[in-house]
Amino acid sequence: MTTSPNTQNNMQKQILRIEASISGDKGISTQITRELSEALQNKYPDNALIVRNVITDAIPHFDASTIGHIKDGTAALADALIEEVQAADIIIIAAPMYNFSVPSQLTTWFDHIARAGVTFQYTSKGPVGLLKGKKVYVVSTRGGMHKGKASDVVTPYLNTILGFVGLDEDLKTIFVEGLNLSGDQPAQAIAQARQTIKTIQANKTTHPSTEKEAVS
Numbered sequence: 001m002t003t004s005p006n007t008q009n010n011m012q013k014q015i016l017r018i019e020a021s022i023s024g025d026k027g028i029s030t031q032i033t034r035e036l037s038e039a040l041q042n043k044y045p046d047n048a049l050i051v052r053n054v055i056t057d058a059i060p061h062f063d064a065s066t067i068g069h070i071k072d073g074t075a076a077l078a079d080a081l082i083e084e085v086q087a088a089d090i091i092i093i094a095a096p097m098y099n100f101s102v103p104s105q106l107t108t109w110f111d112h113i114a115r116a117g118v119t120f121q122y123t124s125k126g127p128v129g130l131l132k133g134k135k136v137y138v139v140s141t142r143g144g145m146h147k148g149k150a151s152d153v154v155t156p157y158l159n160t161i162l163g164f165v166g167l168d169e170d171l172k173t174i175f176v177e178g179l180n181l182s183g184d185q186p187a188q189a190i191a192q193a194r195q196t197i198k199t200i201q202a203n204k205t206t207h208p209s210t211e212k213e214a215v216s
């Protein structure tokens with residue numbers, strides 16, 4: 001199990017980067033999440049980085065056999081994925097839009113980390129997320145312009161599933177939109193994302209309880 005160094009020194013950071021582009025190194029979400037992770041590594045020199053690529057290391061679909069393994073205590077991969085999230089102080093998630101959703105490989109990752117009694121629990125007032133005190137960045141890349149429109153079904157889904165497991169306390173989504181449009185929009189969207197990363201790196205404000213940078 002990976003343990004967080006943050007318990008020893010609150011300046012140390014465990015960073016988990018989830019890559020999810022079918023275009024690999026050429027994926028804009030891959031490039032922006034890597035640049036964000038480098039910026040955060042520079043910001044917190046005492047860090048440990050884990051990269052989980054859900055495309056190249058595809059996670060099997062969550063099915064009845066997975067539930068059986070969880071009941072038997074033999075769900076090694078799901079356990080490992082949960083431990084990576086539990087250990088992380090900062091989580092960076094690449095979320096490319098494919099056919100109005102996120103890659104099925106990414107929803108499969110969520111299927112494996114959403115576990116009753118471990119990452120969420122049902123109470124008399126409804127579900128409560130158990131993953132607490134983490135900074136989460138989502139890099140949401142799209143070919144078109146969807147932010148604030150009915151066609152953006154990605155954002156409600158991600159906000160809901162992240163909130164379900166408690167990862168919405170300090171959540172920032174970096175939108176990189178219009179990447180397939182002609183003209184200046186793609187370059188402008190990427191430049192804007194890079195500017196946001198610079199701001200995040202420079203931001204000295206800390207989250208009062210978690211000592212992480214505040215949402216900017």
Ligand SMILES: Cc1cc2nc3c(=O)[nH]c(=O)nc-3n(C[C@H](O)[C@H](O)[C@H](O)COP(=O)(O)O)c2cc1C
Pocket residue numbers: 021022023026027028029030096097098099100101141142143144145146179180
């Ligand atoms: C299979 C596929 C489906 C796509 N579907 C959509 C879509 O529904 N809406 C959209 O705006 N862009 C869509 N795009 C464009 C991607 O969102 C865009 O290329 C973005 O850069 C993907 O992120 P990535 O570069 O990190 O892979 C699609 C691209 C691919 C390859």
